[in-house]
Structure formats: C-alpha cells, structure tokens
Amino acid sequence: MADFQIEDLRVSVEGREILKGISLGIDKGEVHAVMGPNGSGKSTLSHTLMGHPNYKVLGGRVLFKDRNLLEMPTEQRARLGVFLALQYPVVVPGITMSNFLRTALNAKRGYDGKDKSKAIAPKEFRALLKSEMGVLHMDDSFLSRYVNEGFSGGEKKRAEILQMAVLKPEIAILDETDSGLDIDSIKFVSEGVNRMRGPELGILLITHYTRILEFVRPDFVHVLVDGQFVLSGGPEVAAALEKTGYAEWVKEPQAAAQEA
Amino acid sequence: MGFTRDAVERLSALRDEPAWLKSRRLESFGVYERTPMPDTRRDADWRQVDLKGLDLESFEPFQQPDGAAPAPSIPESLGVLAQRGTGAATAASSAAELERRGVVFCPLWEAAVRHPELVERYLFSALRPDRDKFSALHSAFFSGGTFLYVPDGVSLERPLVGQFWSAGTGGSTLPHTLIVAGKGSRFEYLDEFLDDGAAVSYVALHRWGEQAWQFAGQRVRLNRDAQFQGVNVGLGGRFARLRMEALLEGEGSSARLRGLFFGTGRQSFDFRTLQDHLAPHTTSDLLYKGALRDLARSVYVGVVRVEKNARGTSANQANRNLLLSEKARAASEPILEIENNDILRCSHGATVGPVDPEHLFYLTSRGIPEPVAERMLVQGFLSEVLDQIPVAYARQVVEEELARRIG
Numbered sequence: 001m002a003d004f005q006i007e008d009l010r011v012s013v014e015g016r017e018i019l020k021g022i023s024l025g026i027d028k029g030e031v032h033a034v035m036g037p038n039g040s041g042k043s044t045l046s047h048t049l050m051g052h053p054n055y056k057v058l059g060g061r062v063l064f065k066d067r068n069l070l071e072m073p074t075e076q077r078a079r080l081g082v083f084l085a086l087q088y089p090v091v092v093p094g095i096t097m098s099n100f101l102r103t104a105l106n107a108k109r110g111y112d113g114k115d116k117s118k119a120i121a122p123k124e125f126r127a128l129l130k131s132e133m134g135v136l137h138m139d140d141s142f143l144s145r146y147v148n149e150g151f152s153g154g155e156k157k158r159a160e161i162l163q164m165a166v167l168k169p170e171i172a173i174l175d176e177t178d179s180g181l182d183i184d185s186i187k188f189v190s191e192g193v194n195r196m197r198g199p200e201l202g203i204l205l206i207t208h209y210t211r212i213l214e215f216v217r218p219d220f221v222h223v224l225v226d227g228q229f230v231l232s233g234g235p236e237v238a239a240a241l242e243k244t245g246y247a248e249w250v251k252e253p254q255a256a257a258q259e260a
Numbered sequence: 261m262g263f264t265r266d267a268v269e270r271l272s273a274l275r276d277e278p279a280w281l282k283s284r285r286l287e288s289f290g291v292y293e294r295t296p297m298p299d300t301r302r303d304a305d306w307r308q309v310d311l312k313g314l315d316l317e318s319f320e321p322f323q324q325p326d327g328a329a330p331a332p333s334i335p336e337s338l339g340v341l342a343q344r345g346t347g348a349a350t351a352a353s354s355a356a357e358l359e360r361r362g363v364v365f366c367p368l369w370e371a372a373v374r375h376p377e378l379v380e381r382y383l384f385s386a387l388r389p390d391r392d393k394f395s396a397l398h399s400a401f402f403s404g405g406t407f408l409y410v411p412d413g414v415s416l417e418r419p420l421v422g423q424f425w426s427a428g429t430g431g432s433t434l435p436h437t438l439i440v441a442g443k444g445s446r447f448e449y450l451d452e453f454l455d456d457g458a459a460v461s462y463v464a465l466h467r468w469g470e471q472a473w474q475f476a477g478q479r480v481r482l483n484r485d486a487q488f489q490g491v492n493v494g495l496g497g498r499f500a501r502l503r504m505e506a507l508l509e510g511e512g513s514s515a516r517l518r519g520l521f522f523g524t525g526r527q528s529f530d531f532r533t534l535q536d537h538l539a540p541h542t543t544s545d546l547l548y549k550g551a552l553r554d555l556a557r558s559v560y561v562g563v564v565r566v567e568k569n570a571r572g573t574s575a576n577q578a579n580r581n582l583l584l585s586e587k588a589r590a591a592s593e594p595i596l597e598i599e600n601n602d603i604l605r606c607s608h609g610a611t612v613g614p615v616d617p618e619h620l621f622y623l624t625s626r627g628i629p630e631p632v633a634e635r636m637l638v639q640g641f642l643s644e645v646l647d648q649i650p651v652a653y654a655r656q657v658v659e660e661e662l663a664r665r666i667g
Contacts, residue, residue, distance in 0.1 A: 050621075050625050051625075052621055053617060053621065073624070073630070074621060074624040074625050075624040075625075075627055075628060075629050075630060075633075077625075078624070078625055078626055078627035079627040083625075084625055086622070086625075089622075090618050090619060090621075090622040092619050092622065092623070092637070092640060093640060093641075093644065094637075094639065094640025094641055094642070094643045094644055095636055095637070095639075095640040099636070100623070100626070100636075103628050103632065103636065104623075104626035104627055104628050107626075107627040107628050107629060107632070108627045112629075113632075146640075147622075163626060167626065167627065
C-alpha cells in the first residue's frame with residue numbers, strides 16, 4: 001500500500017460518469033504525472049481528491065494516513081497534508097494574500113483564535129514569505145493585494161506555488177499548473193516545485209502538455225483517457241506522447257468534450 | 261400622545277423659535293394632516309415596504325432634552341462634535357477655531373435664531389415637505405439636528421460630528437441636518453444615530469435599536485464642479501428606510517455614493533437612491549453592499565436619470581447583496597431613465613446570492629475551517645465599502661459592529 005492510495009475511484013458530474021475506476025498509488029518522494037486530452041477527467045480527479053462539492057463520488061476510496069479522504073470535509077483534507085494547486089485560481093476580493101496565507105498557515109498549526117502560542121509569530125511569517133517569494137520571483141506588493149485580483153496568469157500560478165511552499169503539504173496535486181504560461185513562468189514555477197521535492201513530498205502533476213515535464217521530471221507517467229488510465233509507465237511514456245500525441249486513443253481530439 | 265397641531269405649537273415655543281419657522285412648521289403640519297399614509301401597493305416609491313405595525317399615534321411627538329447618552333462622546337482629536345442628543349456640545353477651543361474661520365456649526369434651532377439669513381433660505385429647500393406623509397411630519401416636528409455652514413475656500417481637517425439618539429421606546433427622534441458648503445470648501449461630516457465645488461464627505465451611521473422605525477431622507481444639490489462623497493451605514497432598526505438623492509445640477513459636479521448594511525433577526529432595510537444628472541459632464545458612482553442573516557430583508561430601488569442637456573454623463577450604479585441564511589431576502593431593482601444619448605458611460609448591476617461556493621472551496625482547500633472562511637468572505641465583501649468610509653472614527657465604529665454581527 002502506497003502512502004497515498006487511490007482505489008477504483010468513480011465520479012460523476014451533473015449525472016454523467018466522468019471517472020470510471022481510477023487506481024493509483026503515490027509514495028512520498030515520488031512525482032507522478034497524469035496526462036490526458038481535454039475531457040479525459042483530469043480536473044475531475046484533482047477536484048474530487050480535494051472534495052469540491054460539484055463532484056459526486058460513486059465508488060472507491062482514497063487512503064492517506066489510515067483515513068479515507070473521501071469521507072472528510074475539504075478543510076480537514078488540507079490540514080491532513082493534501083494540497084491542490086488549481087488550474088484556475090479563484091479571485092477573492094476583499095481578502096489580502098497576506099491575511100489568506102497567515103490564516104491558512106495558522107489553521108494548519110492548530111490555531112483556532114484562542115491559544116496564541118500556536119499562531120505563527122509575525123517576524124517568522126515575514127521571513128518565511130520573503131525567502132519563498134524570492135524563489136518565485138514575486139515582490140512584496142503581492143501580499144497587500146487581494147487574493148488573485150488583477151494577477152496575470154503567471155502570477156496566479158506562482159501564487160499557488162507560494163501557498164504550497166508556505167503550507168508544506170505531504171501530497172501536492174498540481175492541476176495544469178503549466179497551462180497558459182510563458183516559458184519564464186513555467187521555469188519559475190518549476191523551480192519552486194523542484195525546491196520542495198524530497199522524501200517528505202509526493203506530487204501528482206496533472207498536465208495536458210509534456211513541456212513542464214522537461215523541468216519537473218516525473219518518476220511515473222499515467223495516461224488518462226475517457227475516465228480510465230490507458231497506459232502507465234516511466235518517463236519514457238511522456239517522451240512517446242511528445243511524438244504521437246493522444247491520437248492512438250482519441251480519434252478527433254478537436255471534437256473532444258469540454259474539459260470536465 | 262400623537263402628532264397634533266397643539267404639539268407643533270408647544271415644540272416651537274420650547275425653543276422660542278422665530279415666527280417664520282413656526283409658520284413653516286404649521287404649514288407642514290397642514291400637509292401632514294391632508295396626506296394619507298403611502299399606498300404600499302400602488303405607490304411605486306413605497307412598493308415592497310411593510311408598514312404594518314407602525315402606529316404614528318403611539319409616538320411622543322418630541323422629546324424633552326436630554327436623556328442619558330447611549331454611547332461615549334467621541335474624542336476631540338477624532339472630530340469636532342456639534343451636538344449630543346438635543347444639546348450643544350462643541351468644545352470651547354474648537355468653537356473658537358471654527359468661528360475664526362467663519363464656519364457656523366451649531367444646533368439647528370440655535371442657527372435659526374442667530375443666522376436666519378442662511379437657515380431661512382436653505383431649510384427644506386432640498387427636501388420638500390410635501391413629498392409624502394413622513395416628509396411632512398419631519399418638517400413639522402423636526403427637533404434637534406445640526407446646521408453647518410462652511411464659507412468659500414475653507415478646508416477643515418478634522419471631521420465634524422453630530423450624535424443623536426432616541427429616549428427609548430415610544431419616543432420619536434426627528435433631527436434635521438442642514439449643510440451649506442461654500443465654493444471650494446472641503447470637509448467631512450458624520451451623522452451618528454444611536455439607540456441604545458466643495459468637496460464634502462458625509463457619513464451617516466444608523467445604529468437605532470431593534471424596535472425603531474426609521475424614515476430618513478438625504479438630498480444633496482451639487483453646484484458647478486462640486487464633489488460629494490456620501491456613505492450610509494445601516495446597522496440598526498426594525499425597519500429602516502433611507503432615501504439618498506444626489507442632484508447633479510452644476511456642470512462637472514460629481515457624487516460618489518456608498519452604502520453598507522448588515523441585517524440580523526427580523527430587521528428590514530429599504531433603500532431608495534437617485535442619481536439625477538441635470539447638467540453636462542457630471543459623474544455619479546454608486547455602490548450599495550449588504551449582508552443579511554436570519555430573517556432579515558432588504559429592498560433596493562435605485563434610479564439613474566440623465567436629463568436632456570446632461571451630455572457627457574458618466575453614471576455607475578451597483579447593488580450587491582449577500583444572503584447568509586436561507587430565509588434572508590433581498591430585492592434589487594435598478595432603473596435607468598435616459599433622455600440624452602450622448603453619454604460617456606452608464607452602467608448598472610445587481611446581485612443577490614449566498615457566499616460564492618467557489619470562494620468557500622478555495623479557502624477551505626487551504627485548511628481554513630468553513631466558519632472562519634465564511635467570516636473572512638463576508639468581511640472581504642463588505643470591506644470594499646468599509647475601507648472607503650472617510651471618517652476614521654466612523655470606520656472604527658462600523659468595523660467593530662460588523663465584527664460583532666459577523667460573529
């Protein structure tokens with residue numbers, strides 16, 4: 001049994017079955033890439049693992065630290081050590097990045113507004129942010145801005161990685177973190193991710209393109225088509241996909257359903 | 261009990277008012293007697309308003325000064341206080357400073373005696389007594405209230421403040437604030453209601469107790485290049501109706517109107533706003549935001565009017581309502597009346613709904629507990645207006661009250 005074990009996961013969205021029995025084991029220290037064309041169920045997988053209310057679990061289990069993640073509310077999954085970097089980070093007006101990050105970090109530290117000793121000290125918090133933001137090439141002005149408001153595509157993705165760096169998850173799901181980014185942003189984001197790689201972190205990297213895999217080298221690659229894994233293997237799978245695309249499994253990728 | 265002609269005479273005699281004021285009161289009382297209660301079914305201006313349970317006969321027509329203050333006086337460093345309840349309250353040092361600069365800031369009854377040339381000319385020139393029964397009642401029985409005159413070119417650093425409260429159940433409080441701003445003057449004014457070419461910033465803080473009925477009207481007339489910034493904060497009352505009207509009469513004038521409200525229990529708010537563009541190149545920008553919990557409800561009806569010669573108008577109107585319980589209700593009705601098509605910009609929007617589930621998911625996905633996430637989102641939603649309250653003292657009071665209500 002792997003540290004993070006997905007077993008026969010079946011999920012529907014608005015009454016339509018999208019994931020049709022997914023199994024995948026991730027050990028800490030590993031990077032698993034899940035690749036697939038539009039509509040294959042990539043976002044459904046990432047959102048279901050985090051407990052988004054629009055996704056209905058039809059069957060299966062996700063075991064992490066002897067718990068079934070699927071029975072827990074989103075906030076508890078996060079505090080248990082699971083992190084999702086969203087493909088489309090949400091703009092939240094009225095809440096500053098700094099407030100957002102501090103509240104999230106304090107929640108992870110078990111601070112509930114009462115025992116001040118559990119809250120992070122302002123000085124320590126500032127030092128933590130300064131070093132992480134340096135790696136991601138983000139300046140201080142980010143902290144006083146509202147969450148993702150007015151951020152460019154690249155800034156939003158970097159802000160996601162910053163949150164990951166601050167919260168230090170054990171399992172990180174990166175949902176198309178590379179999509180819509182220029183090459184510089186992909187490099188900054190990859191640097192941020194690579195810095196966190198190590199024996200304490202397992203990564204599920206979901207992507208449409210092979211480009212980010214040049215910077216964040218995966219240990220395993222799984223190809224998701226129509227809600228099922230059609231091929232799993234090592235980095236060589238990505239290299240093959242680079243040449244052939246998804247044509248082997250999808251006849252007309254242009255006509256594929258919208259990303260679910 | 262009740263509002264009678266005899267009561268008007270007694271009220272007027274109490275302050276030994278000049279004859280012109282007494283006769284205006286009696287004239288308004290005549291209008292009050294002749295005018296029926298608003299027809300909440302047929303009269304568009306009163307649609308959706310629930311007046312059941314309001315018995316005008318049950319109120320004391322006016323209060324004897326002074327009753328204990330329900331809130332501490334504000335520190336002199338934060339603002340200059342004109343009036344507390346129905347008494348004068350300007351500290352001697354501030355009074356001397358204001359007088360030196362030609363500013364008149366005193367209870368309205370006092371101004372009526374000492375500065376009839378200003379008061380007689382402007383009193384009820386903007387808010388007409390014959391508009392409806394409540395306006396007539398107000399004109400006949402207003403007591404307390406503040407008069408502020410700032411001469412041409414005078415800028416005041418500290419905000420000016422009036423504080424009013426009711427003597428408790430059964431009382432009526434009808435304060436009238438009259439502000440005359442000279443050309444090129446600049447100042448901030450705060451009206452706080454408690455219970456338990458000029459650049460003018462005006463903040464009204466409505467914090468009545470939960471049994472109170474409020475019918476408030478504000479009307480601002482803007483001359484050439486005048487700028488007005490007005491914020492209304494609704495936190496109290498069983499029923500609170502507020503009419504805010506900005507008349508952009510002078511070319512280049514602009515009004516920035518903000519509203520913030522938070523209803524709990526069975527509170528009901530009723531906002532009616534008017535952005536009336538009467539001259540070319542005028543600008544108005546309105547944003548009313550509120551949150552409702554429990555069984556609270558709100559009605560917002562906002563009119564943007566662009567008159568024939570108001571070319572180059574820029575008008576924006578938005579009303580956003582956050583419903584925090586399944587039984588809270590908000591209705592929003594934007595109305596555009598445009599008679600000049602040569603406008604720069606005219607936009608309006610209204611939203612009614614719960615906390616955005618995508619926002620909630622995002623915050624909880626970072627480990628933030630759902631109740632904390634909801635509180636942050638409500639605070640964030642309201643902060644857009646809260647941060648724009650120009651008087652620091654008022655901002656602080658509202659912030660504390662909101663924190664208490666958000667929980």
